[in-house]
Each structure stands twice: as structure tokens, then as C-alpha cells.
Amino acid sequence: MLDDRKAAILRAVVEEYIETAQPVGSQHVARSRGVQASSATVRNEMSVLERDGYLVQPHTSAGRIPTDKGYRFFVDSLHGWGAGQLNPGQRAEVKSFFTKAHGELEHMLSETSQLLSRLTDHTAVVIAPPHEAASIRSVQVVGLGGRTALVVAVLSNGSVEKRTLELPVRDDGTPVGDGVVAAASTRLAGHLTGRTVAQLGEVPSTGEAMVDALLASSMRALTGGQDEEGGAVFVGGASRMANAFDAVATVRQVLGILEEQFVVVTLLRDLLDRGLTVAIGADEHGLTPLAGCSVLVAPVRGADGQTGTIGILGPTRMNYPQALAAVAVVSQRLGRRIEEG
């Protein structure tokens, strides 16, 4: 693909550009270790790299900047060679975070997104594991006093799903009473407890019309709301996006995307499905408003093979080794932590 020297030069350019955000010239590259050549030679090589699409010049007689393809080569060559390490302070931070972590899953995931953001100084995203595989530990129908009731399901992974529904009304126009609600509740519990969310099945008729009606709407509520497709999204450190770009318009655009949870979830899931861990630029992740951004993902494997997702979003010129290391270690420890419950 690229001979050793070209690769070394390209790596040097990427590294320096990531650090300085300035176009890098042949002299700097020639001086950098790992490259054994005069600036003139480097110039020649760089012009070839440019012709091959790894570098661009912002304008004639300026240094070179990596293209998305350039970054891609960089991270690929990185991937093989063993990623970077977190510095000791960060390692300690991660460790103390996960030993102190406790309480609600949601809360912990939210905190995790902030941790990851702090580690990388970029925006982090954490997506809770979907609960398709989880089994139902308890279901309950609770009347709320008015015409409305709530179906509450507790899942084996500790999450709680709830749906509101309208109580069926009797012929005289009044909603059904506590007795009917209780009957439906126990019957629902009897038939659904232990099943997985994915396969709820049917609850056989009781013979009592009102109870059946309530059961039906409960089931509808439970299965209906499910289409959210995967768990909640936690975005941490969105404000750090403002460090990444100096055009306020760009910041706006990126933040706009981050507000659309659906888009974010789809993006990360899609990348995982494609087996990518890092997507560089719009060509790879497919979101034109995120041109100039890279996305980094990792699955979080807990028990039961259910997987959550974590990722970070930053400018294409981000510190990939550091970010990859952070994502890797956090995904690993978070997975372990979830497994423990």
C-alpha cells in the first residue's frame, strides 16, 4: 500500500497536525523522529501522498493537512500496533470511578458518559443495553385515581418500564374500579413473570369483559412503547464540542445532531453492526452535518449477552490513541460492573 517511508511521513503529519492544528510542512516532518530523510525528500513524498489522497494543502505554499483517508490509514496502522495507554492519573480516575459507582443503572450510565468525556475531552455517548433479552421479574397495573392507570414492569437487569393507559369505562361511563385493576394485575403478573421482553405472547381471556379489556390495553401499552429501539441515551460533555471547532456554526450543527437521540442511537448501532470502532468523517459515518467529526464506538458486554454501547464524538483531528484507549478501558470496566449488577 504505502512504503515504509511514506507511512512514517504520513503518521508524522497526522500526529503533528493533531497536536498543533496547523498545516505541517516538510521541515517539521523531516525533523520528527521516525523519519530519516531531508526536507526535500519529504516534500517529494508528500506531494505523492497528496496525489494519492492522503493529504491536502489548504492553499498553495502551505503545509499539508491529513484527509479523512489519511486519518484512516493512521488509525489502521495504530490498531495493529497496539493502542495508546491512558496516563496514570486517568487510570486512577477510572479505577476510583468504578469502585465508587453504585446505585441506579441509569444514574451510573449518565455518570459514565461524563467520565468518558472528561477522559477524552470530547463529547461522550452512552446507550443503555436494550432489554429485549431481559426477563420480566414483576408486572403490575396501578390505578392512578382518574381514568388513567400505569403498567409497571420490573426487568431482570434492574430497569423499570412503565406505560400509562386509559382505564376501560363501564356502560355507565365510570372507569372500572380497583377490583378489576387488581384482577388484571395479578393475571398479568401470573402470565408474564419470567418471560423475556421479546416474547410476551398472549394473556388468555378471563371471561370477565372488563378485566379482559384492561388486560388487552395493558398488553398494547407494553408492546407498543417498545419501538423506542434500545435504551436511553446519555450524552456527556456536549459543551466540549465547543472546544473542537472555532466556527460557532459548526458547533451549532453538531449539537443539533446530538439532540436527536434517535439519530445518535442509529448511528452508533449502525457502526457496531458494520464492525467499525472508529468512523472518520462524513464518508464513513454517513452524517453530513458531522463532516469534520469522527465517531468512536465500543460495545459494552454485560451479562446475558445484552450489549450497551459507548462512544465518543470529536473532531477528525482528535487524539485517536488516547481516545481509543479511554473507550476500550471504560467499555471493559463498565461491562464488568454491569455484570455484577
Add this chain to the structure above:
Amino acid sequence: MLDDRKAAILRAVVEEYIETAQPVGSQHVARSRGVQASSATVRNEMSVLERDGYLVQPHTSAGRIPTDKGYRFFVDSLHGWGAGQLNPGQRAEVKSFFTKAHGELEHMLSETSQLLSRLTDHTAVVIAPPHEAASIRSVQVVGLGGRTALVVAVLSNGSVEKRTLELPVRDDGTPVGDGVVAAASTRLAGHLTGRTVAQLGEVPSTGEAMVDALLASSMRALTGGQDEEGGAVFVGGASRMANAFDAVATVRQVLGILEEQFVVVTLLRDLLDRGLTVAIGADEHGLTPLAGCSVLVAPVRGADGQTGTIGILGPTRMNYPQALAAVAVVSQRLGRRIEEG
């Protein structure tokens, strides 16, 4: 305080500055309707207004810009005179939103924050009503399979509280079984159902040690986590903050504040307590990182006298009449909607 002409001039300056974001000069003011004077007179008046702290000049021989004090006078004079109206399109949007609104409270509040943000083109905040006043409709302890269990409480306002806890262990080191969990669950339900969250009281001893231990830790979990003080925070349209300022550093700072839920909640609650509906600049809202920002709040009164909060956050040079109108109508309709359940 200010004679009529000065007031009119000040108003004219504020209005034009809000619209154009440019320092406004005496000629523009003289030409604006509501002011009957030559530009020379306006100049004299404006220099008085500047001496009194209502206006500033960014630099000599430039137009004037309102100070926070100037904005304050403006919104006060507005307040008396009857705020602005939403335009018909926006009215329609609000109406259709609240007729279509359905489902989970949380989901609706989140959507509402986005609605409010869309209406005002600023960042909106919605805080769910605290559930101190709500009564408990159902409590349940559910074992999760490992050493952990979940206490789930359904409240009369439709919200669900859950806390994880460690199951007590028997002498032989194994966690207590389903029987104990069930016993604790029913006992808990018996004693707490119907009470308000604020006054949970004590659950009398059962005589069985394991059950008592589980009851105790359940109660600790229920009362302990309560300190979150008020409901969840929903921030809508944070990305619009990037429209308000063109210094990326400012945007960063403001977004940073928005990420600290506690600060946001405290801010809005504090303003409500002080009886303010609009706080202009750091002097009034007290957050130096939000210098150059105004905060607009309104309570959302639902049933039971429990109140949520909505607010918007924007640059001091925001369209106050429009924003006030939007906040007012949304708070009103949201309150009504919540009351209905």
C-alpha cells in the same frame, strides 16, 4: 423615575438593539415612532441615560447599548402594559402540541422543553414537579436474581421511583430468598400505600429478623435517594445557544452550566422563590458564567398544588415580549394538561 420621553427613548433603544444587535444612534431613535424629538435632543437625553446607568457606549462615537439596568426597566415597563402575543402560527403549534401530547409524563416534559425552545429560539428548561406531595399508590420489593433487589414505588402523579439495594444475607452467607422478599414487599405495601412521600413514617417490626432487615434497608433506600430535590431536568434546544453568541468560548461556558443539572434546578427554584419571572444578567441571577444571559421562569401549577417549573435561557438581548408570552402560554397549558393526568 424616568420621565416619559426618556422612557420612550430607552424603550426605542432596547427594541432596536434587540432586533439588530448593533449599537443604536440618536438618529434611529429620533426616527422611531413613540419619540417626538430631534436627534440632538435624543442625544442629550441619551447621555443622561448613560450617566444614570441605563445605556453604555461600546466606544466613544458609537451608538448606545442597553445595560442590564436598561433591560430591567424595559421588561418592567412591559410587564405593566401587557406582554406580547404569539403569532398565529405559534399559537397553532402550541395548541396542536397539547392536544396531541400523550404518554409518559417524562416524555411529555421532554417534548415540551423542545416546543418551548422552538417557540422562542432559545434554550428551554423544564423541571418535573417534585413528588413530595404525591401519595404512594403502590410499593413493591423485587428480587433481581443476585444479591440485589429493587424497591419500586408508583406515585399518584404517575411517576415511578426505584432504588436498588443489597439483600441482607443469612448466617450461611446466602442472600435471603423469595419468601422473605415477598413478605417484606407486602408489609411495605400495607404500611406505605396511601401515604405521601414526604411523610413515610416507620414500618413496625414483624418479629422476623430477615424481613425486618430487608424492610429497614428498603426504607433507607426510599428515603435516602430522595435528596435529589425535585424532579428531573429536561433541557431543550441547547444547540440554539450557539445562535445567541458568536464567541465560541461563551457558548462553551453556558453549555457547561446547562450540563450541571443541580445548578440549573437551584437557579430556577431560587428565582421562583424570589418571585421573579425574569432575571437579567449576572447581577440578577447570580451566575457569573452566565453573564450576558437572561433567565425567564414560570411555575407550572398542576393538581395538588405541586408545581413544576419551566424556563428559558437566552442572551440578555432577547425578544422579551415574545419570550414572556411563550413561557406564559406553555406554563398555563402544561399545567392544565398535567392536571388532567
Add this chain to the structure above:
DNA sequence: ACCTGGCACTCGGTAGGATCGAGTGCCAAT
């Protein structure tokens, strides 16, 4: 055949200077 030092050239960025014009402050006249 490949590197490398040397050299002319390019072009963005910065600094200095001239000009423009919106806006002010002040004064004298009404």
C-alpha cells in the same frame, strides 16, 4: 536511480496608513 542542497516563487497573515461614515458633544440660535 535516488537523495539532497539550493533557489526562485507563492501566498496567507500581519502591520501600517489612508479613507469613510455613523455617531457624538457642544454651541449658538430660536
Add this chain to the structure above:
DNA sequence: ATTGGCACTCGATCCTACCGAGTGCCAGGT
């Protein structure tokens, strides 16, 4: 007390010159 007039200020804009990092290319060396 108000207003027209006038000199003055000062940011914004434009132009020019210049600097320097960087390039492309060539000719000489290994």
C-alpha cells in the same frame, strides 16, 4: 427647552508592503 450646525472621534474597511513558512524544481552528489 429644543434644535440645526459643526468639529471631532474612532471603529470598520480597504490597500499596500512585507515577512516568512512552505513549495516545486533543478542540478549536483552518492
